Amino acid sequence: MSPSPNPVAHDHLPFFITSPGSTDWLLLVMAFTLVAAALLAGVFFLHIHSLPERLAHKGQKLQFEIVAVMCLLALFTHAHLLWVAALLLAFIDLPDFLSPMNRIARASEKLAGLPSPEPAQEDASARGEHGHA
Incomplete structure (x- = not known):
């Protein structure tokens, strides 16, 4: 016995309205899209956040360590000024004294x-x- 629609409902229903007891595919697709978007946003954030460390890796060891510590502090304290300072320090070539x-x-x-x-x-x-x- 197939379920009959409500007599007040329109004859043509949109595709995303499912009949009772069937799988809601739109909900599943949107849940997967939301999880994938959150993971990709996190990966993108961490990739951008590690930019000063990757730039300072070419320089001196001391400069790299200072930039890495500043980036970690910025990550855990959400002090964005530290990240900006680390990025600027990564671009500067320190003289060899x-x-x-x-x-x-x-x-x-x-x-x-x-x-x-x-x-x-x-x-x-x-x-x-x-x-x-």
């Missing part, structure tokens, strides 16, 4: 007649490692 200072120190040691440090010790100090035992 360490190399000239190391050259001055080596030249001063040479003038003073002190023995120069071993190459392995220089490499460790250039990377920021300390030889604590």
Whole structure:
């Protein structure tokens, strides 16, 4: 026995009105679309949010770490000014002050007649490692 429409209803019903007991396909399509749109918006937000880190990755390690911390703070505190500052810092090339200072120190040691440090010790100090035992 097929359900009969209400006598007051129009003869032609829109496609999205389903008969009782049948599947509402429009609801399923819209639910899937809503979930997919929310996931894509989240991925897009995180992709844009990591932009300063990806830009600073080409630069110096210290600059990259500062930008990464600023981006994390901006993400968790919703302080958008930190993200803007991280983006600006990522675009700026920081000057290398360490190399000239190391050259001055080596030249001063040479003038003073002190023995120069071993190459392995220089490499460790250039990377920021300390030889604590």
